[in-house]
Amino acid sequence: MATTxxxxxxxxxxxxxxxxxxxxxxxxxxxxxxxxxxxxxxxxAVSRALDRAGFKIIASGMRDCLAAADGERTPLTEAELEKLFLSLA
Incomplete structure (x- = not known):
């Protein structure tokens, strides 16, 4: 079964x-x-498709950030997530 x-x-x-x-x-x-x-x-249409892909990647990062840290990687900070979102604006 695939993970989220x-x-x-x-x-x-x-x-x-x-x-x-x-x-x-x-x-x-x-x-x-x-x-x-x-x-x-x-x-x-191409631009929208790319934006949606970027938003999906960031949303996945937010989910990872909200999850308990697994010790293998440092979760993104709120400021880093905000910067990522703004880079797509």
């Missing part, structure tokens, strides 16, 4: 793969001379 963290990272990887495919589509659109509005719309 494994499930979260699977979701992140799926979002990143989707964004990768969308980005390839944007490149193809630009190379084909597609309409600017269509290109920007697709580029915005």
């Amino acid at each position: 963290n494994d499930e979260s990272m699977t979701a992140v990887l799926n979002r990143l793969r989707r964004a990768q495919g969308q980005l390839a589509g944007v490149i193809t659109m630009i190379e084909a001379g597609s309409d600017c509005k269509d290109v920007v719309t697709q580029l915005a």
Whole structure:
């Protein structure tokens, strides 16, 4: 059975793969001379997909931070989590 963290990272990887495919589509659109509005719309979708992946990674970090320290790694501080969130803004 997969752990919650494994499930979260699977979701992140799926979002990143989707964004990768969308980005390839944007490149193809630009190379084909597609309409600017269509290109920007697709580029915005790529950006949202990347943001969502980042938020999912940070949310996983918050969950780890709230969990009891296992002694193997230092949990992120509130300031570090806030800085991560703001880096996506």
